[in-house]
Amino acid sequence: MGHAMSIRIIAAICAAFIAAPRASAQQGPGSPAIQIKAGENCPRGMTEIRPRLCQAPELPPPSILDYRPRSTLVTTEHLVPRAKYPAIDFHGHPRGSWLESKDSLAWLGNALDGINVRVMVVANDMSGEALRRAAAGVAGSATMKDRVRILAGIDFRGVGPGWVEKAIAQLEADVAAGAVGVGEISKEFGLSIRKADGSRLRIDDPALDPVWAACARLKLPVFIHTADPEEFWQPIDYTNERWLELALFPRRRYPPDEFPSFEELMTERDSMLRRNPKTTFVIAHMGWHANDLPRLARLLELPNVYTEVGAVLYDIGRQPRAAHDFFIRFQDRILFGKDSFQPEEYPYYWRVFETRDDYFDYYRPYHAFWKLYGIDLPDDVLKKVYYSNALRITPGLPGDRAP
Numbered sequence: 001m002g003h004a005m006s007i008r009i010i011a012a013i014c015a016a017f018i019a020a021p022r023a024s025a026q027q028g029p030g031s032p033a034i035q036i037k038a039g040e041n042c043p044r045g046m047t048e049i050r051p052r053l054c055q056a057p058e059l060p061p062p063s064i065l066d067y068r069p070r071s072t073l074v075t076t077e078h079l080v081p082r083a084k085y086p087a088i089d090f091h092g093h094p095r096g097s098w099l100e101s102k103d104s105l106a107w108l109g110n111a112l113d114g115i116n117v118r119v120m121v122v123a124n125d126m127s128g129e130a131l132r133r134a135a136a137g138v139a140g141s142a143t144m145k146d147r148v149r150i151l152a153g154i155d156f157r158g159v160g161p162g163w164v165e166k167a168i169a170q171l172e173a174d175v176a177a178g179a180v181g182v183g184e185i186s187k188e189f190g191l192s193i194r195k196a197d198g199s200r201l202r203i204d205d206p207a208l209d210p211v212w213a214a215c216a217r218l219k220l221p222v223f224i225h226t227a228d229p230e231e232f233w234q235p236i237d238y239t240n241e242r243w244l245e246l247a248l249f250p251r252r253r254y255p256p257d258e259f260p261s262f263e264e265l266m267t268e269r270d271s272m273l274r275r276n277p278k279t280t281f282v283i284a285h286m287g288w289h290a291n292d293l294p295r296l297a298r299l300l301e302l303p304n305v306y307t308e309v310g311a312v313l314y315d316i317g318r319q320p321r322a323a324h325d326f327f328i329r330f331q332d333r334i335l336f337g338k339d340s341f342q343p344e345e346y347p348y349y350w351r352v353f354e355t356r357d358d359y360f361d362y363y364r365p366y367h368a369f370w371k372l373y374g375i376d377l378p379d380d381v382l383k384k385v386y387y388s389n390a391l392r393i394t395p396g397l398p399g400d401r402a403p
């Protein structure tokens with residue numbers, strides 16, 4: 001074979017691999033590959049194996065429910081079953097009945113000891129008789145009387161003539177019964193609660209300002225949950241980070257024809273925070289901006305605003321460097337809170353806050369298909385987040401106020 005001929009053959013062979021294969025080109029046994037243009041996505045069922053070249057797997061792909069790859073990463077692991085410092089859980093949701101019986105209070109005390117939570121703040125939106133019964137149950141327990149405190153609920157339904165006087169009188173009665181703050185104000189406030197005239201109650205409705213002023217006068221921090229993750233308002237397609245959660249829980253879907261938009265709710269919330277600078281607000285779930293820390297940083301420029309970390313650990317733990325810097329910067333404004341009470345889930349929070357571990361599992365796969373990393377907070381910041389910020393803004397909480 002002559003030299004020129006062999007070059008031509010080599011060139012032809014190379015072209016077969018390098019040049020654009022047509023839709024019918026064979027890339028592996030039985031799996032045709034196709035070419036896409038720059039900026040296009042592969043068709044469904046295919047993945048980009050080389051730049052702009054898509055191929056389908058030869059084996060049937062698993063669903064996202066069944067694909068559970070075992071990590072082969074070998075790295076040091078520091079499990080943290082108990083918080084390094086005794087924590088205050090500002091976002092507690094025990095069942096109301098747990099607070100009324102000695103046995104279930106003892107069970108709760110044991111569970112809290114196991115994870116080193118010293119005080120649980122009950123954020124069950126309780127008021128009136130239910131709050132009085134729960135507070136009396138706690139006060140009557142020798143071992144738990146300094147380990148549980150209760151927030152008062154406000155009934156926002158039917159705002160109209162006469163509402164505000166009634167709401168403030170009820171709040172004062174609840175404080176007399178032992179309430180140390182207000183909350184958790186539910187996401188229904190803004191999303192769906194109606195005024196007496198049938199219109200949607202806006203979060204920044206001026207009719208509510210006297211209630212926020214009463215909270216400031218009574219030194220009650222207001223713990224408020226507004227909206228939900230922004231993806232809950234987005235189309236439920238395969239680019240949605242919360243597709244699985246939305247597919248599992250229909251009530252988390254907020255179609256635009258039925259609900260105010262995410263931005264509308266955020267705008268109303270922020271305007272309420274600005275209108276009431278003397279009232280201390282604790283924004284639950286990092287305001288659903290844990291995936292946009294620059295936005296949360298702008299909100300925390302308001303000096304009356306604090307935030308809480310419940311149920312957004314997946315966003316803190318996927319950006320360990322940015323989250324570390326954020327917690328350092330706002331160390332006086334962040335409170336620990338867990339939300340749903342599952343004692344076995346707290347150690348994931350301790351591990352994210354206290355270690356520099358890499359790439360470990362989160363406890364709820366439908367929230368996040370990714371892994372978590374430790375953000376390695378220094379001890380003085382841990383103490384503030386775990387308890388001293390909560391103590392500072394909540395005069396009714398028991399505990400030594402020194403950090």
Ligand SMILES: [Zn+2]
Pocket residue numbers: 091093123184225339340
């Ligand atoms: Zn809650």
